Amino acid sequence: MNVLKDILYKVTLNAVVGSTGIDIEKIEFDSRQISSKDVFVAIKGVLSDGHDYITKAIELGAIAIVCEKLPDQLNEGITYVEVANSNQALAFMAANFYEHPSQNLKLVGVTGTNGKTTVSSLLYQLFKKAGYKVGLLSTVKIMVDNKEYKTTHTTPDSLSINKYLKLMNDEGVEYCFMEASSHGIHQSRIEGLSFAGGIFTNLSHDHLDYHKSFAEYRDVKKTFFDLLPKTAFALSNIDDKNGLVMLQNTQAKKFTYALKNYADYRAQILENDFSGLLLKLNDNELWTKLIGDFNAYNILAIYGTAELLGLENNEILRLISELENVSGRFQYFISEDRITAIVDYAHTPDALKNVLETINSIRTKNEELITVVGCGGDRDKTKRPKMAHIASALSTKVIFTSDNPRSEDPDAIIADMEKGVEPQNFKKTLSITDRKQAIKTACQMASSKDIILIAGKGHETYQEIKGQRFDFDDYKTVQELLKQLQK
Structure with a gap:
């Protein structure tokens, strides 16, 4: 107990x-999960307020x-604890309840707009190959060494984080790599954790529906580094103008990486094509199957972290x-008709630009680059015209379509996107609301050696429409359609 x-x-x-000397069975912040002898933490969420469910929690046994x-109204026999911040309280309570599992392994957090999933997942892969027991907390999945768990958030709630870290302790995991999203940092989900290191990838336009301003978004990311202890390392991409900002107030040991500036970890791209990258990394030549400038940055982050660990x-x-x-x-395959299909999670203007510039740097310009792209509903609307502007400027043909419209009208989202297309690019664009039909049209338009980019959803295997999730996998869809349409 x-x-x-x-x-x-x-x-x-x-x-x-009331008394704080009582025995507690478990902690819950979802009143529906409450049972006898639990403590209920009331949290003010974006959509609902846990304070409205206190009575229900008590009825269920809290x-x-x-x-x-x-x-x-205070019930007799119930202990009430008023705190300054429920999110922060939950984080400390979770760490205490699970006996501070982050202290028993080396936990590294990865934050930034783009690259969090790639860097954390590749570090997991690298340390597994090196023979260690490893954990991963990412957008794509949660791994407790070899066991996989599904995930719904980039950074899980603090209770789940500590629960998974405890499972990792039980399995003898030595290293854990986790994504630290701006939402997760802002909502104190990572408070109370002991980090061995932190990585900053880059900062660009995202989540301004939540953070209200770019400065606030940047400063939330920075708090992650501000909270790192002296024993930790802070590794930052200084080719990004915010890279040094992240390191300003940290007590951690500071390290930098870059392609363009002098840094502790530097790389030069020697070759870049669809087979991979040849890099000069510090004084060593290195070939990797990963493609593009953005992956050169990811590799620098991985290399630096592995050495620092x-x-x-x-x-x-x-x-x-x-x-x-x-x-x-940047998951791709080449069909029997020699059409290259690429699926990428690029859902921000910067990420889309990076992917398209990478493709353009590799292709010969004799082939078409057909981009299928949409924007999510109930999210930052200001990035919609920017995404469309980038797609239409850097592709030979573009199809605007649905992403996860959520509660919004998908046609209205596409209309917002179309506002970003410059007059000279109008003829390149086409709008098809149904995502499968949009991908099919791209496949029909493509000839041998052409390139199709399907952007925005990446690893997601669903589409979220009007509160429902429907099975939808970009990679499987384009594979099946190109097979059916073999010329």
Whole structure:
């Protein structure tokens, strides 16, 4: 059993009504999961407020309530704890409840707009190949060494993070790599964790529906580095103008990586084509199956991290050369008709630009580059015209389509995108709302040696429409359609 007062260690308390010496079965922040002898943490969410469910939690058996505002009516025999911040309280409580599992392994957080999933997933892959037991907390999946768990958020809630870290402890995991999203940092989901290191990839236009301004978005990312301890390392991409900003106030040991500037870890691209990259990394030549400038940055982050965690230089280089592409990240195949189809998660203007510029740097310009792209509903609307502008400027043909429209009208989303197309590019564009039909049309338009890019959803195997998720996999869809349409 866990005593409530022990679980509340390090939580900022405003008021306590009742005894904190009671035994607690488990912590919950979803009232529907409450059972006898649980503590319920009331959190103000974007869509609902946990404070509205305190009565229901007590009816289901909660014996303690942690909240930001005490209810007007207090039940006898129930302990009420008023805290300054419920999200932060939950994070500390979760770490206490699961006995601080992050302290028993080397936890590295990856933050930035693009590259989080690739860097964390490739580090997982590299350390597994090196013979270690490894954990992964990512957008694509959660791995406890060899066991896979499904995930719904880039950064899970703090209770889930600590639960998975505890499972990793039980399995003898030595290293864990996790994505630290701006939402996760802002909502204190990573508070109370002990990090061995932090990586900054880059910063560009994203999540401004949530953060309201780019400065706020940047500063939230920065708080992750501000909280790193002296024992940790902070590795930052200084080709990004925000790279040095991240390191300003950190107590961690500072390291940098770059392609264009002098840095601790530097690389030069010697060759770049659809078979991979040849890099000069510090003083070593390295070939990798990964493609494009953005992956050169990812490899620098991986190389630097592996070295800072104590792996030997030659072993790191060998392991990087064996790494496979991450699902939905520049994942491609060449059909029997010699059509190259690429699926990429690029869902921000910067990521889309990076992918299209990479393709254009490789192709001979004698072939068509047909891009299929959409934008998500209920998300930052200001990036829609920018995405369309980039797609139409850097492709020979573009089809605008649905991504995850969620509660919005997909045609209205496409109309927002179309506003970004410049007059000289109108003739290149086509709008087809149905995503499968859009991909089919791209396949019909393509001839031998042409390139199709399907952007925005990457690894996702569903489409979210009006609150429902429908099975949809870009990679499988384009594979099947190109097979059917073999000329």
